[in-house]
Amino acid sequence: MPAVEGGAPLSGRKLRYQQVYDLVLDIVADRGLSPGDRLPSTMELAEIAEVSAISVRRALDELERAGKIIRHQGIGTFVAKPRIASDPTRPGELLHTLIDDGTIPPLTTSLIGVSVGMPSKTIATALSVEPGQPVWEIWRKRSIDGTDQILERAVLPLSRVPAIDQDRLARGESLYRFLEEQYGFTDVYTEQAFEVDTPSRWETEQLTLSDRDRVVRVRGVSFDGDGSAFDCFEQCYDATKFTFYTAGQTRHRILGPPELSNWSVAPFTSPTAPQGRFDDGPAG
Structure with a gap:
């Protein structure tokens, strides 16, 4: 045999x-x-x-x-340590999505950079803005138990979010809490797409991964109570460190496979910089 x-x-x-x-x-x-x-x-x-x-x-x-x-x-x-349980369908701050055996794991946030750019057609469609309308691009890194484990990007339209309090974000405070307090935006529900992929060089550097590692990349859109999108986000997780739970139903269905191919933001070249802009943030 x-x-x-x-x-x-x-x-x-x-x-x-x-x-x-x-x-x-x-x-x-x-x-x-x-x-x-x-x-x-x-x-x-x-x-x-x-x-x-x-x-x-x-x-x-x-x-x-x-x-x-x-x-x-x-x-x-x-x-190894057990995987961290996460329910990305829970609205609001990332901390609220982590359900590690019923306890809240120690989570710290560091701001990598804030910049202004021009959204891809996919992001512009998701946010219901014209492709030529500028957006904020905010990069942050999340550490759990002292280890960098989540890389996160948020894209917000300047037409709805004219200013960002970069000092609050630099202190590790919640972006969603700022948006709710400053502009009244509440993350009522989201549409999300999950994919397992090899990490990019940027993700490898930020999360200290190897070429053999895999990541779970979550891309989504946040909607307020009126059904209007105010945030496109992307989260990159070390695939071996998390277990994901999902519940609920999608209301919009705008994130099919073709819409995930170009999730980029081009640098903004206007000489007039909006409030709160970082000039040294990562390129989209």
């Missing part, structure tokens, strides 16, 4: 690396291991499972990609 390299014969049974994958999960459960606890070595796992070290290494590669374990070269393999 033909065999698969590093695995069992093609007979419908699990491949050997899959057996090791399940074995590691069983060890964690049976021994009551917690995040940070050490797992058996590669050679120990190979002996327990009666497989080659090649099969064990492949299983550990898969477990690491799935966010189940963490490996430190020369030190060992350890149980």
Whole structure:
């Protein structure tokens, strides 16, 4: 019977690396291991499972990609922290979407930059503005438990948001709270699209990712109580650190696959800069 390299014969049974994958999960459960606890070595796992070290290494590669374990070269393999649960359909601040075992995880926000630019046709359509009308582009980074894990971009039309309080954002305060207090905009509901992708160079640098990592990219539009869009947003999550829950129903359906191809903002070149503009923000 033909065999698969590093695995069992093609007979419908699990491949050997899959057996090791399940074995590691069983060890964690049976021994009551917690995040940070050490797992058996590669050679120990190979002996327990009666497989080659090649099969064990492949299983550990898969477990690491799935966010189940963490490996430190020369030190060992350890149980990873559980994923953070997030419900992006919850309106309002990002903090309110995180549901980590019923508790609120420590979250800090750092402002990367604020600039003014010209929206792509897709963004202009989503915000119901003319393509030639300028928009704010705001980049922020979210850290949970001291680790950079979410990269976020907000795009707001200047016609509805004429000024941004950059000092408040620089202090890590909520953008949505500012929009509600200053302009009366309340995030009543959103339309969102999710995709798993390889990170861009910008995302890799900001979230300290590797070429092997994957991200979950969420793009959406926020609507106020009148059904008018006031914000296009994009959030990039480390795919191995989060579990997503969704509920509710979409009212607008404007984010199909073709509309996600160009989500860009071009630099604004007018000599008259609106209030609150940063000149050193990232390019769209």
